[in-house]
Amino acid sequence: MSESRRVFIHTFGCQMNEYDSAKIRAQLSKDGFVAADDPTQADLILLNTCSIRDKAEQKMHSALGEYRNLKRYGQPVTIGVAGCVAQQEGKTLLDRYPDLDLVFGPDGVPQVRGLVREAMAGKRMLDTEFLDLETYPFVSDIDPEAGKSVGAFVTIQKGCDNRCTFCIVPTTRGDEASRPSAEIVAEVRALVDRGVQEITLIGQNVNSYGLKVSGEKTFAELLYLVAAVPGVSRIRYTTSHPRDMGDDVVQAYRDLPALTSHLHLPVQSGSNRILRRMKRFYTREHYLAVVDKLRDARPDIALTTDFIVGFPGETDEDFRETMSLLNEVGFVNSFSFKYSSRPGTPALRLPDHLEDSIKGARLTELQTRQRELALAWHRSLEGSEVSVLVEGPSRHDAGVMCGRTATNAMVNFPGPEWLIGREVPVRVTRGFTNSTRGDWISPELSAPAELSA
Ligand code: SF4
Structure with a gap:
């Protein structure tokens, strides 16, 4: 295959999906694919989907409807659904949409060239098998678009071994596997050679990087290795789990100027009762102690977080605890959502789900206060x-x-x-x-x- 064809990738959701889309592009470029700016110009349309919340899933169904219309009205295009919805729904998607050609989950990304080749040859393809963790083939090909932006993501692990009761990620992305540190450093070097200056290391729980692999670096050691690559000006990472944020990572904030003074540390709730129900395995007190240590090591560190409001059984008192934590930490920004039940998650089976109106009112209150804190932070920078x-x-x-x-x-x-x-x-x-x-x-x-x- 050498003729130039066009692929349009519509990416939903998190940085992990953005990264997977870049890796899909990188691999397909070996088969002559170039990026299409517009779905009407594409020979192949892929939707890289997110199922973390019901809303994201609905958005993907409506986008898929539009792309199917292109095909129905004569555009010779192969259409595929990738990512977390593909993993979750699998064959149901192929059954529901007869003109869909290809469905593959996150573990299909390393095999995308073969899947696309078969689908374009007219075979309807489904791949939702999880790959072996010990030999997981992380994709090292560099996105042809890399270097056009000052920053780039580099994956350091896939999947998650935690089982937070609201979260569908372990179902859609499987258990955790850490990428060999030598591969990570090689990718960082290749990106820096293309002009990238800011590296964001990504994984579902970066703090547990390497712990399952004998002889592998820890996450803190990995930070030092990446910081030693000449040309890396800034290092960010996401996502962290507060339970696993160790003193060695806190020390890295003292030692590594390239490690940026910003940390996204998802807390989800300020109530210990709700944190227990979420199976987050830390307390509010532990979280605050981690914040203290980080501020001791890096006084100007800006903290952002995730909140879920209206988790099943959340009382007004629990929500007050969340509001007080927001104020106590003084988060400069946060992603906050109403609890959204996801198929197959333990929280779905909890008996005391809240009315949407209660969840909505709490979310509005939290977001209003968050905007005030963000404004105060930005104003505090005036004159500096x-x-x-x-x-x-x-x-x-x-x-x-x-x-x-x-x-x-x-x-x-x-x-x-x-x-x-x-x-x-x-x-x-x-x-x-x-x-x-x-x-x-x-x-x-x-x-x-x-x-x-
Ligand atoms: S740590 Fe919890 S919230 Fe994060 S991906 Fe794993 S299970 Fe989901």
Whole structure:
């Protein structure tokens, strides 16, 4: 196969899915596929799906309907569903949609070339088998799009061994496997060679990286290895589990300047009773102790989190505990959702599910307070000089550059495009709820010679 064909990948959900889509693109490029900007131009449309909440799943069904219409009205296109919904629904999807050609779960990603080849030859394909954990074939091919952005994701593990009672991930992505550290470092080097500066290590529970593999590095040791790769300016990671956040990782915040002063540490609830029901295996007190240690090691660290409100049995008192934790930690941002029951999860079987109106009212209260905290944080930056890694022009004004501080605050400032990919000093002039505005401190600098010629 060498002729150029076009693939359009519609990605739903988390960074793990974004990463999987990049790996699908990387592998298909070996068979001559290039990215299509538009589904109407595609020979192959893949939906990389998310089933973490019911809403995400519904979105995928409606997008699939649109793509099936293209086929129905004559576009010769092969359509596939990948990711967590594919894993969860499997053959049901093929039965429900007769014009769907291909269904494969997250463990099908390393085999996507063969699956696509068969599907394009007219065979309806289904692959929802989990691969062997000991020999799990993490994909090392680099996304052809890598290097176009200043940042890139690098997976360090797949699956999860925890069984939080609300979560469908262990069902859709299987048990945890850690990727060999040598492969991770090689991928980081390859990305840096393409101009990537900010590496985000991703996994479902990065803190348990390597623990099941004899002789493998721990997560903290991996951070030191990645930081030692020349050219890595910033390291982020997600997602962490508060129970597994060890002192060695806290120490890394003292030792590694490249480790950014931002941590996403999902707490889910501030009530010990609800945390027990969620089977999170930590308490509010443990979480706060971890926060104290992190702030001791890195005083400017900005903390973000996830909240689920309206978990079955959550009383008003439990919710007050969540609100008080939000205030006590002073999270600068959070992803918060109403509890959404997922098929096959233990929480679905709990007897005391809450009315949607109660969940909605609690979510509104929490998000209102979160916006106040975010605004206060951004305003606290007014007048200060921050270092911004410039990501690109703002969506609304090409003369305004947009980038992030190490604490993950978004900063917009007037500046030329050649700043993209550079870390520049900016004075923050105004803080808003979602971002800040500022002035570049060295505008008298001129473009590098290679750009001004
Ligand atoms: S740690 Fe819990 S919430 Fe996170 S992926 Fe694993 S089971 Fe799901």
